Amino acid sequence: MVEQVKTLLEGKDYVDLVTKDDIPNIHSLISELYNKPLKDVDIVLENIHKFIAYIELKALNEGMDFSDYNSYETYQAKLTKILQSSKPQKKDEPLLMVSGTAMRQLMRKVDPDVVPTPFWQLNRLGNGDGYPKNSLFVLIDRPKRRKTFALINVARGYLAMKKNVLYIDTENGKNQLMDRMIQSTLNKTKREMLTGDYDKMEQRHMRKYKRLGVEFIVERVPATIADCNTITNLVRKLETEKGIKVHVIMIDYAAKLASIARDRDDVERINNVYIDIDNMGDELGLDAIWTAQHVTREGAKHQETRYEDNDIASAISIIRNAKCVMGLNSTQDEEEHNIMRMEVVVQRDGVPSGRVMFNMDPERQRMKEFSKEARAKYDESIGKQVDDLLKKKKRVSNPNADPEKRSKTSGDI
DSSP: HHHHHHHHHHTTTTTTTOTEEEEEEEEOOOOOOOSSTTTTHHHHHHHHHHHHHHHHHHHHHHHHOOOOGHHHHHHHHHHHHHHHHHHOOOOOOOOOOOTTHHHHHHHHHHSOSSSSOOOOHHHHHHHSSSSTTTEEEEESSSSTHHHHHHHHHHHHHHHHHHHOEEEESSOHHHHHHHHHHHHHHOOOOOHHHHHTTTTHHHHHHHHHHHTTTTOOEEEEOOOTTTHHHHHHHHHHHHHHHOOOOOOOOEEEEEGSSOTOOOOOOHHHHHHHHHHHHHHHHHHHHHEEEEEEEETTTTGGGTSSSSSOGGGTTTHHHHHHHHHHHEEOOOOOHEEEHTTTEEEEEESSSSSSSSSEEEEEEGGGGGEEEEOHHHHHHHHHHHHHHHHHHHHHHHHOOOGGGHHHHHHHTTTTO
16 A cells, blocks of 8 residues: 555656655555554444445436436436445454453444333333343233234334334234324324314324424234245335335234244244344344233233233243333223333343333323323322232242241241
């Protein structure tokens, strides 16, 4: 490289642009560039790729005759290729604890691994006021018990955080899900929406979302046929053709997808589906993935208290791959007060137990997280009753906690 620079400086294009005093400084700069490791290499490389894409896109647009409709297909193909090459391919390299200190500290600031959810109560249950990127959240409850209702409202929360959300549907229907999201957004009943009296209100709300630069996309996929490759292709298509970068995916629900390996056995299929989802999220650089799952008939008995990990249908695969599994629980008293309680069943990067509280209005497809004041009041009233139920359940489920039974089983010791 030093020889190439020397040749350039002596050439006719540059010989009049530098003085003799400049040349030692130039050689010193070249030596610094090529004899020492480049700092912030990933960030520099990413910006280089962005600049290259800018130059190519500028040239493409300048050479494009936009009045010639026949050239649009070719233009789209070239545009897609430019966008695909606008980001450097990530290399799967080992992490170095000592040598990688500076880069690790820099990335914590510019690209933190912890991503908050839309809910302050859930964030504080994680170890870093949020959860790692590509975290998989699973909501569990009995069949036909507000799992889709909860997923819709979680998606609405991410929209408020300026995150684009893709909702994958396997059983409800695109139009029904979109209607439920609109209801939740406007806080209106289905009957009110059908009157047409709130069409202008809907248009105003959509303009607000447009100003935020976010989008909610619903796509129906065939159950047990579509797999994670189907979803990945859809995400890439949205980015290249519509310019929409998907940040969060909701899958309603994952157990109805096919595995990429095309397993026939249901247990093996679901096990591999959850592995596929984890790999997909990592490949696409997602912030989070949410899905739902049924509980077993035996597990349904714990609806008022808290679900356990062995209450989940196909629990082994889910527990292994999910970052956080939460049950949608409620006592009769909570139901009467339209309160929904999310109880932590198990999680890998946070406290072992905890809850997130919501006021709910199923008729308007809307749930609203408790404020800190409302949560404090709940903890002092209904919350104490729930905690007493949980303690009672724990004593019943653990016979060794009963002093009489413990004395009988340990009499010979």
